[in-house]
Amino acid sequence: MEDPHQDGSPTLRAFGPNAWLIQHPQHDLLVELADALLRTPPQGLIEPVLGYDSLLLHFATNTEEKDLRQFLQQLELNGKESTRQRHHIIPVRYDGPDLAAIAEALRLGTDDIIRLHTAPTYRVRFLGFAPGFAYLDGLDAHLHLPRRDSPRTRIDPGSVAIGGSHASIYTVPSPGGWNILGHTDHPLFAPEKNDLSSFTLAAGDSLEFQAIEIA
Amino acid sequence: MMIPVAKVLTTGIGLSYQDLGRFGYARYGVAPAGPMDLQAHDIANQLVGNDPEATCLELTLGGGRVEILRPVWIALTGAASSPQLKPWSAREFLPGETLTIHPARHGIWSYLAFAGGLHAPAAFGSRSRHERSDTGAKITSETLLSTTRTVPKPFPGVSARHYHPEETPDYQVDSPIRVHAGPHDIASETLEIFFNSPWKISNRSDRTGFRLEGKTLRPEASIPSLPTLPGCIQLPPSGEPIVTLNDGPTTGGYPLLGIIDPADLPTFTQHAPGSSVYFNPA
Numbered sequence: 001m002e003d004p005h006q007d008g009s010p011t012l013r014a015f016g017p018n019a020w021l022i023q024h025p026q027h028d029l030l031v032e033l034a035d036a037l038l039r040t041p042p043q044g045l046i047e048p049v050l051g052y053d054s055l056l057l058h059f060a061t062n063t064e065e066k067d068l069r070q071f072l073q074q075l076e077l078n079g080k081e082s083t084r085q086r087h088h089i090i091p092v093r094y095d096g097p098d099l100a101a102i103a104e105a106l107r108l109g110t111d112d113i114i115r116l117h118t119a120p121t122y123r124v125r126f127l128g129f130a131p132g133f134a135y136l137d138g139l140d141a142h143l144h145l146p147r148r149d150s151p152r153t154r155i156d157p158g159s160v161a162i163g164g165s166h167a168s169i170y171t172v173p174s175p176g177g178w179n180i181l182g183h184t185d186h187p188l189f190a191p192e193k194n195d196l197s198s199f200t201l202a203a204g205d206s207l208e209f210q211a212i213e214i215a
Numbered sequence: 216m217m218i219p220v221a222k223v224l225t226t227g228i229g230l231s232y233q234d235l236g237r238f239g240y241a242r243y244g245v246a247p248a249g250p251m252d253l254q255a256h257d258i259a260n261q262l263v264g265n266d267p268e269a270t271c272l273e274l275t276l277g278g279g280r281v282e283i284l285r286p287v288w289i290a291l292t293g294a295a296s297s298p299q300l301k302p303w304s305a306r307e308f309l310p311g312e313t314l315t316i317h318p319a320r321h322g323i324w325s326y327l328a329f330a331g332g333l334h335a336p337a338a339f340g341s342r343s344r345h346e347r348s349d350t351g352a353k354i355t356s357e358t359l360l361s362t363t364r365t366v367p368k369p370f371p372g373v374s375a376r377h378y379h380p381e382e383t384p385d386y387q388v389d390s391p392i393r394v395h396a397g398p399h400d401i402a403s404e405t406l407e408i409f410f411n412s413p414w415k416i417s418n419r420s421d422r423t424g425f426r427l428e429g430k431t432l433r434p435e436a437s438i439p440s441l442p443t444l445p446g447c448i449q450l451p452p453s454g455e456p457i458v459t460l461n462d463g464p465t466t467g468g469y470p471l472l473g474i475i476d477p478a479d480l481p482t483f484t485q486h487a488p489g490s491s492v493y494f495n496p497a
Binding site for chain 2: 013014015017018019020023033034046047048049050051052053054055056058126127128129130131132135138141171172173191194195196198199202203
């Protein structure tokens, strides 16, 4: 993926009358900025939303660029990793319907695929698509594969999947075109909690997959 | 408190609880949901004396029928007709009455507001139904509709209320939809074609998004996924634009042709499949 920011400075772009998009190649900085904005929100901020290399600031009403720039300059960024960033270990049963086909396509054994998938420490880049669905950075380049030609109409929650350069875990029953390597029972989305604690993963968290033996 | 005031007899093709929507969880992938036509939703609540955030019923192309169980004021707004209640008006209904909603000639979405506001369990701070993630309560035939409080006589001495006819939206009038520049650099000839061509609302349109049919636009290079809002006009590799709406995903990987002005979203979403729509730079 090309870095759209040659000079590494954040850009601020209007996103309709009530929102601004901050783009920056340094993901850590965007996560930190989102945290700071949640701690001390500017007037009228509905919520900050993270993307791959961007942070959307959605306001209730029109916000002037100069006011926003001034606010952002005054924000206290402590430069430390957010205290809320956690490390997760996700146990996986590598029994996914696409595991064998991927191994065959790459002329590897399924053990090799499992090794490639469990080796990295992943990082939650952002969440989207469905509640609690995390786009994970850090997938081994060997496993950067195109999505399935025909998406499945229903993928079960807990399905451990890869798509393009990302890895993820499905959190709600949904259609999807990613290749499914296995399944986990690790809780990722608990709607009954009905608040922020419903979501196991947050942007900036780290994560690793651990193979569990299939008896 | 929950007071059952009506029973759903038929749901039609879409009947859902909608308040103002779900905010504060988009960074976790939770879509806003909420009314497709915020203006009609707001007027429905006004007509029965509710606060703007009160929960209403949203109907897709009419089709719903409810039986009244207790005296209650009900308003109907948006794209619908009914033998029992003139659109853009409200009146008191009595036990035993049935309210049937039919589609209107133009438009898609209509709203029923009940005095006191409808009671539904809150999920992540909102009572709006989001079908894709099964968030918020689902309505079926036989669902009992309850209000959060009882308001037997919201307007003493008044038998019915009507919204000002001159202020009532006309879904037949085809005013262009204002679009703001998006964050991506889109080829100027692509934008020229987009703004100077008629577009048709595809049959493959719903609360998650509306597809636009017409000229095939030249796709742009894909971009790193970015957050989207209702009204974002995405340009996928097929060259057929898609407008993300309330129930759509919270992020997207396609370049944005632009962003529909929030004030014009009700006008846009009331375009039924097959109808034509024009866009103007805001």
